[in-house]
Amino acid sequence: MESALDYHTAKALLEWQVEFGVTETISDTPINRFEVKPEPKKMAVAAVAETVAPVQRSKVSGVDLARSAAAGAGDVAALRAALGAFEECDLKRGARKLVFADGVFGSRVMIIGDAPERDEDREGRPFVGDAGVLLDKMLGAIDLNRSENVYLTTALPWRLPRNQEPKSDDLAMMLPFLERHVALAKPEFVVLMGNIACQAVLKKRGISRLRGEWGEAMGVPVLPMYAPEYLLGNPEKKREAWADLLSLKARLRG
Numbered sequence: 001m002e003s004a005l006d007y008h009t010a011k012a013l014l015e016w017q018v019e020f021g022v023t024e025t026i027s028d029t030p031i032n033r034f035e036v037k038p039e040p041k042k043m044a045v046a047a048v049a050e051t052v053a054p055v056q057r058s059k060v061s062g063v064d065l066a067r068s069a070a071a072g073a074g075d076v077a078a079l080r081a082a083l084g085a086f087e088e089c090d091l092k093r094g095a096r097k098l099v100f101a102d103g104v105f106g107s108r109v110m111i112i113g114d115a116p117e118r119d120e121d122r123e124g125r126p127f128v129g130d131a132g133v134l135l136d137k138m139l140g141a142i143d144l145n146r147s148e149n150v151y152l153t154t155a156l157p158w159r160l161p162r163n164q165e166p167k168s169d170d171l172a173m174m175l176p177f178l179e180r181h182v183a184l185a186k187p188e189f190v191v192l193m194g195n196i197a198c199q200a201v202l203k204k205r206g207i208s209r210l211r212g213e214w215g216e217a218m219g220v221p222v223l224p225m226y227a228p229e230y231l232l233g234n235p236e237k238k239r240e241a242w243a244d245l246l247s248l249k250a251r252l253r254g
Helices: 007-019 045-071 076-085 090-094 118-123 129-140 168-185 195-202 228-233 235-253
Strands: 109-113 150-154 189-193 215-217 220-225
Touching: 007 090, 045 076, 045 168, 076 168, 109 168, 109 195, 118 129, 129 228, 150 168, 168 195, 189 195, 189 235, 195 215, 195 220, 220 235, 228 235
Parallel strands: 109 150, 109 189, 189 220
Antiparallel strands: 215 220
């Protein structure tokens, strides 16, 4: 019978057992604890180095492979294909679909969201569901529309398991793809919607402190804002979000 546990759930259960001191599992065959076994030979220093080095290299190679794959993408279609074929990020194993982009490529405004949630993971597009409806209303208030003059993507292309916080390794691994995405889209302004987007691009968190303050990253002016998901649960923050939208509108008018 096939196990009902997915990859991330099984991994979390094993980590929980290790945290509580579990060092071995019960096997189907008995073990003689009183058997005297010959002392194993000590591994040579060089052999130990060989067993450790591949692990260290794999951590580095994930980012290096991402950087190489992203740099080799000559257009946005090639970038999507490269990201879809990338197997180094564990997030891909627990996601249904790759969430790459939506809207009009090459628009003056590019919005980078946090990470896909359930609706995005199901449809394979960023900013859908209730959060997408709210975002469309926000954009419409300043004469923007994803079907005409806005391009959308996310800092991470796959859903986080159980909406956990992202790992710094995953953000670092996906950053070359995000940077290449911005370079190909060539927006005049980038809006970072949420803490994860700010962490990925600005290496900072604390959206309440960062929002509304223009900065620069990836060679483009960037504006941190509250994510629509956050505004759905904190409607009192919509006044601040409106101020940020007006700031973006002023920049668009020059």
